[in-house]
Amino acid sequence: MTVEYVRGLDVFRHHCPIDVCPWHHDEPTGGGPRRFAVDRRPDGTLDIGGAINRDVAERAQRREAIVEAHAETHTAMEWVTEVRRLRRALAVAEQESWRP
Numbered sequence: 559m560t561v562e563y564v565r566g567l568d569v570f571r572h573h574c575p576i577d578v579c580p581w582h583h584d585e586p587t588g589g590g591p592r593r594f595a596v597d598r599r600p601d602g603t604l605d606i607g608g609a610i611n612r613d614v615a616e617r618a619q620r621r622e623a624i625v626e627a628h629a630e631t632h633t634a635m636e637w638v639t640e641v642r643r644l645r646r647a648l649a650v651a652e653q654e655s656w657r658p
């Protein structure tokens with residue numbers, strides 16, 4: 559799966575792993591204002607790093623679920639075709655890497 563930054567939309571675009579499939583999932587970069595549920599440590603200080611880590615993990619889980627739900631819409635034959643395409647592309651890349 560490829561991911562690209564789309565400047566005009568300020569999103570990370572996650573493409574479907576199947577090369578010929580036009581589906582994609584746009585996810586905001588997170589650069590704007592965000593709200594976190596920040597826990598207090600036993601000593602009373604705020605655990606901001608923990609809140610950010612939790613937010614990143616939750617966003618990754620949501621994104622994976624979205625991509626996985628889409629990936630399941632493809633047939634086994636489409637996956638086989640994609641694997642064959644990737645093997646051919648890899649073979650070409652390996653041949654080209656040996657050229658002087």
Ligand SMILES: [Zn+2]
Nearest residue numbers: 574576579581
């Ligand atoms: Zn797809």
